[in-house]
Amino acid sequence: LSGFSWMGLKNPIHKIIVALTLQFCLSFLYPDFNIFSLFLLGLAVGFMAPLGIYLFKAKQQKELFFALAIAYTTGTCFFTSAVGDRVFMAIIFTSIALFCAIVLRNYKVNTDAKTLSLSFISYLPLMLWLLLDSNLFETLSRHAGIDIWSKETSMIATFHIVGLVAAYFVDTSKIKQHFFIAALFIASYSLSYFELPLLLAMVYPFTISYYNVVVFTTLSKEVNLSKLAFMMIFVGWIASGLGLAVALSRILH
Numbered sequence: 001l002s003g004f005s006w007m008g009l010k011n012p013i014h015k016i017i018v019a020l021t022l023q024f025c026l027s028f029l030y031p032d033f034n035i036f037s038l039f040l041l042g043l044a045v046g047f048m049a050p051l052g053i054y055l056f057k058a059k060q061q062k063e064l065f066f067a068l069a070i071a072y073t074t075g076t077c078f079f080t081s082a083v084g085d086r087v088f089m090a091i092i093f094t095s096i097a098l099f100c101a102i103v104l105r106n107y108k109v110n111t112d113a114k115t116l117s118l119s120f121i122s123y124l125p126l127m128l129w130l131l132l133d134s135n136l137f138e139t140l141s142r143h144a145g146i147d148i149w150s151k152e153t154s155m156i157a158t159f160h161i162v163g164l165v166a167a168y169f170v171d172t173s174k175i176k177q178h179f180f181i182a183a184l185f186i187a188s189y190s191l192s193y194f195e196l197p198l199l200l201a202m203v204y205p206f207t208i209s210y211y212n213v214v215v216f217t218t219l220s221k222e223v224n225l226s227k228l229a230f231m232m233i234f235v236g237w238i239a240s241g242l243g244l245a246v247a248l249s250r251i252l253h
Helices: 012-027 035-055 061-077 083-103 120-141 153-169 174-193 197-220 225-249
Strands: none
Touching: 012 035, 012 083, 035 197, 035 225, 061 153, 061 197, 120 174, 120 197, 120 225, 153 197, 174 197, 197 225
């Protein structure tokens, strides 16, 4: 739906304002969500994901670096917070995002800064990385013996930043990037199997940050918003959903 006009509303950032307003209202219901409110929240998040990526130009690496740095550091620090405290976080963070969107409501995407539409094959590695990340993240979240988020919080936040710096400053080909990401995931999975939490708290956050820069950079080059929204179904929803299903089935761990 994010790739189509909403009753004459075509500006991506105006659509984001609508989605953020919906998310802001739903934040007051947390954590007492029902099926209907979860459906609406899913719509809001689903709307914003492709729209937010589309607003990034292919060369906005500096802005992407700071956005991900803030997101990863904040998310890591509050990951183990009590459920009751998260309602205030949801309201505050959504309010900040909504305020910024309103201030930037007249922002227009320079499509000349984007490349031509990418082939489906170009997105296949991204789907694999999302699946592997989702599976490992959900597995570790349910593994009492490897509680890295509450015990190694500072280490995780630090290596998130290190991963972003590496992705930002190391200029290499896409093929080499994907081989490097594959090696990072092999290392992350190996450390989780051998239950080495300290090393895992270094390698896994680095992996997440590094591959996400590659994912965001690749997706931001897509000039066609409708195709980007369609591809997000595979790159985001299906890949992460399969990762969760694999984690719950305990096939790999």
